[in-house]
Amino acid sequence: MKAKYINPFTDFGFKKIFGEEASKELLIDFLNALIPQANKIIDLKFKNTEHLGLREADRYAIFDIY
Numbered sequence: 578m579k580a581k582y583i584n585p586f587t588d589f590g591f592k593k594i595f596g597e598e599a600s601k602e603l604l605i606d607f608l609n610a611l612i613p614q615a616n617k618i619i620d621l622k623f624k625n626t627e628h629l630g631l632r633e634a635d636r637y638a639i640f641d642i643y
Contacts, residue, residue, distance in 0.1 A: 598623050 584590040595604040601621065608618050626640045 596623075 583593050585594050594600060595607060601623070605618050605621060608621075612618070628638045628640070630636055
């Protein structure tokens with residue numbers, strides 16, 4: 578059986594590892610390792626990153642971070 582790994586250096590891999598509600602604690606730990614302790618993150622909320630326009634002619638947007 579071939580092992581499968583996710584590359585965190587790709588957009589897909591990073592979002593798969595850190596961008597899901599199940600990995601919330603992992604994301605908080607990762608972000609806290611990057612910022613000063615005075616600005617420690619205690620909690621965060623995942624929001625829908627896909628936004629449709631109000632009309633058919635409006636643009637469709639997907640945000641990496643919202």
